[in-house]
Amino acid sequence: MSKNETGHVKNIANANLLCTHIAELGAKYNPSNPKLLLTNLQNMYNTAFAHQETVNNSIAPYSLAVDHREKLFAPVSKKITKLRKMYKTTEGVTMAQLEDFMTIARKLKGIKKNNSAVTGPQQENIKISISQMSYDQRTNNYEVLISLLQNTPNYLPNEIEYQVSTLQQEKVQMLQATQEVADSFIPLNTARTVRNNTVYNSEDNLVDTFNKAKDYMFTILDGNSLQYKTISKIKFKKA
Incomplete structure (x- = not known):
């Protein structure tokens, strides 16, 4: 898997991890923004995970086609x-x-063609x-x-x-x-576009939404607590 794909997977995996921490907080996690509710975050994670799976399933046919072409032209x-x-x-x-x-x-x-005066080997x-x-x-x-x-x-x-x-x-x-x-590139490109829209580009994309959820969590957690420090290490980055 390429470095870029690894980055996408990390964002999605971190979304699941943050959902786990939110679930542990129980009723204490009570944001006024409905988009930050745990049910919405879990749905967003599930959607992103499914889109990443579609990307994964599209990579192999494309890679095999590229390998076959390279072997043919070699x-x-x-x-x-x-x-x-x-x-x-x-x-x-x-x-x-x-x-x-x-x-x-x-x-x-x-x-x-070499037009210089150099000849031989x-x-x-x-x-x-x-x-x-x-x-x-x-x-x-x-x-x-x-x-x-x-x-x-x-x-x-x-x-x-x-x-x-x-x-x-x-x-x-x-x-x-x-x-x-x-x-084989067409379905892969389409799958990546759909995944990227969900994780990065849509108005309510995963990265921005989960970063907001983190911000809210920091308002209800003790800054010196282990959970606060653990959550601060969960990163969501734009590709």
């Missing part, structure tokens, strides 16, 4: 290196065509990341590369992994993987 850079060698050995391929290949390959790998260390590393852009560049190979007359490798039909299948898998991430 071999691309190494494959492009081998494809370049295969393309270079193709009968009739010119230096201009090879440069076209490399221009697309650099976009797929997220590097720029050092040149590999001066590759600069560019903004074409999103999965949509990489998939698009993969399609552009496939088109180049498809329109090269003598590019007809015997090895299945380098054949145009195989590359096209890989492109389809890339598109599907990215769509799965998008599809």
Whole structure:
């Protein structure tokens, strides 16, 4: 669970903890503000807890989709290196065509051509990341590369992994993987929005309401008492 999610969970857990302390006070806890009544606070906690559970149940499908996409895209850079060698050995391929290949390959790998005078091994260390590393852009560049190979007359490798039909299948898998991430993100994002409204953003949100409940408790408790000191350590913070 991320640090942010841990913070949300802590606020909700602290709400339950404060409700427990309020229940121990019994009739002594008697605020004039109905929003601070224990029944209302418990309902607010139960709602927030349910919304957090919805978030939790939405995280796994999204994480699995992201992991699947990363695993699918991971071999691309190494494959492009081998494809370049295969393309270079193709009968009739010119230096201009090879440069076209490399221009697309650099976009797929997220590097720029080095225009400095540095040559040899050092040149590999001066590759600069560019903004074409999103999965949509990489998939698009993969399609552009496939088109180049498809329109090269003598590019007809015997090895299945380098054949145009195989590359096209890989492109389809890339598109599907990215769509799965998008599809699984929608319910997660919705769940987080609902949870955040309950805990932070609504007019009568959990954090503000429980902080008010704490303030009221401080008016009826002895500042030197153990219960007062314990309650003072229960924090409710905006994300």
